[in-house]
Amino acid sequence: MSEIEIFRKEVRVWLEENCPKSLRKRWDDPFSEFSVLRKLRTGDASLWLEAMIAKGWTTPTWPKEYGGGGLSRHQNAVLQSEMARIAAPQPVLGMGTSMIGPTLLDLGTEEQKKAHLPGIVKSETRWCQGYSEPNAGSDLANVQAKAVDKGDHFVINGSKTWTSGAQFATWMFCLVRTGKYEKKQQGISFLLFEMDQPGITIKPIRLISGNSPFCETFLDDAKALKENLVGKLDEGWTVGKRLLQHERSSIGSAPSSSGKEKSKVPAVVKFARKYHGEVDGRIDNPELRTDIIRHLMNTKAFKLTAKRAFDEAKAGASSGETTSMFKFYGSENTQERHELLVSIMGTNALAWEGEDFSETELSTLRTWLSGKATTIYGGSSEIQMNIISKRVLGLPE
Numbered sequence: 001m002s003e004i005e006i007f008r009k010e011v012r013v014w015l016e017e018n019c020p021k022s023l024r025k026r027w028d029d030p031f032s033e034f035s036v037l038r039k040l041r042t043g044d045a046s047l048w049l050e051a052m053i054a055k056g057w058t059t060p061t062w063p064k065e066y067g068g069g070g071l072s073r074h075q076n077a078v079l080q081s082e083m084a085r086i087a088a089p090q091p092v093l094g095m096g097t098s099m100i101g102p103t104l105l106d107l108g109t110e111e112q113k114k115a116h117l118p119g120i121v122k123s124e125t126r127w128c129q130g131y132s133e134p135n136a137g138s139d140l141a142n143v144q145a146k147a148v149d150k151g152d153h154f155v156i157n158g159s160k161t162w163t164s165g166a167q168f169a170t171w172m173f174c175l176v177r178t179g180k181y182e183k184k185q186q187g188i189s190f191l192l193f194e195m196d197q198p199g200i201t202i203k204p205i206r207l208i209s210g211n212s213p214f215c216e217t218f219l220d221d222a223k224a225l226k227e228n229l230v231g232k233l234d235e236g237w238t239v240g241k242r243l244l245q246h247e248r249s250s251i252g253s254a255p256s257s258s259g260k261e262k263s264k265v266p267a268v269v270k271f272a273r274k275y276h277g278e279v280d281g282r283i284d285n286p287e288l289r290t291d292i293i294r295h296l297m298n299t300k301a302f303k304l305t306a307k308r309a310f311d312e313a314k315a316g317a318s319s320g321e322t323t324s325m326f327k328f329y330g331s332e333n334t335q336e337r338h339e340l341l342v343s344i345m346g347t348n349a350l351a352w353e354g355e356d357f358s359e360t361e362l363s364t365l366r367t368w369l370s371g372k373a374t375t376i377y378g379g380s381s382e383i384q385m386n387i388i389s390k391r392v393l394g395l396p397e
């Protein structure tokens, strides 16, 4: 048996013993019971979280010295596929593990890594992203929030918008203007600061669904300690871009695949069988069959491309900008799947609430709606196409 097969066996046994059965199901909704229990750190969610923290598997590939699991990417792929096999939920999600943590690992000082990474691993800190402003979305380098040097700290004034989870966050990573510039990408710095301080006002933006996933965040003499400047003063654009690459690869990452998963029937096929029936083992709707095949082929091609990029990255041959390809295609592919699921459901897709609809019908519609945002946040699809044409394909302006 190869080393990786032995590892898979150990992981399987460990997960069987440590992942509470009550949690083994899909928790698509970010406002799910699991998400709430995890925040409150009670019940089975807490048992699962503590067990995973002890293993370092809340951040499996991070170095052990910061509390991570020290796994190779290959071992992590095995862990993820084994978790997917039994529908074990990710114990810690968010901008800490997917964005600021990996950025600090790449570009932070040793002190910054020691100060911030363990809190993310243990889910003790929650991060939000202070990038967008009323006049700086796609044109992010136009940020106007200003930080002034006051010796051992900076004082920040300005406003950020669309700040996801700001009302629950303990820390913010932020792009601010600190210096003069000829090109607008210059004179920007990347700062970290605590949210619980007098200079910060958070106003949740209420959506038609009733939820408030993001906020307006006002900074009036907010403070950031000098030790929390990441990268060099006035050169934060490089750090900010690196973070976006991590964000984009996490938005666009292809679903993990394991041997078992491959034999599973995709949700679109299950839905089609349920709502359209079968004749002689085939879905009873030729047009739908064509749409499903096209979608499954696209998904397969995407997974293979992601795997090739993963292998190239291991060999040091891929550039950070290729993450835009995955962000672009991954989010479009996810939306395609949601569209297909909703169209297959027909009038059952009108489910909003009520006992007449199944849990799956209710969550499918909501996931379809919330999925609309994936081609906007982290940089819209148009912006990814601009980056791909300029930086990956090398086309002229």
Ligand SMILES: Cc1cc2nc3c(=O)[nH]c(=O)nc-3n(C[C@H](O)[C@H](O)[C@H](O)COP(=O)(O)OP(=O)(O)OC[C@H]3O[C@@H](n4cnc5c(N)ncnc54)[C@H](O)[C@@H]3O)c2cc1C
Pocket (backbone or CB within 6 Å): 128, 129, 130, 131, 132, 133, 136, 137, 138, 139, 161, 162, 163, 164, 165, 214, 373, 376, 377, 378, 379, 380, 381, 382, 383, 386
């Ligand atoms: C659910 C959600 C969560 C978010 N969370 C956060 C967060 O936590 N922190 C944060 O900082 N931001 C967050 N954002 C903001 C997000 O990053 C911006 O919405 C996004 O970058 C687009 O900026 P904008 O909304 O200002 O649109 P605009 O920049 O005004 O763009 C409007 C339209 O014009 C197109 N466009 C703009 N410029 C070009 C161009 N040069 N070429 C071609 N087309 C162009 C865009 O693609 C888009 O379709 C979030 C957004 C959403 C939807």
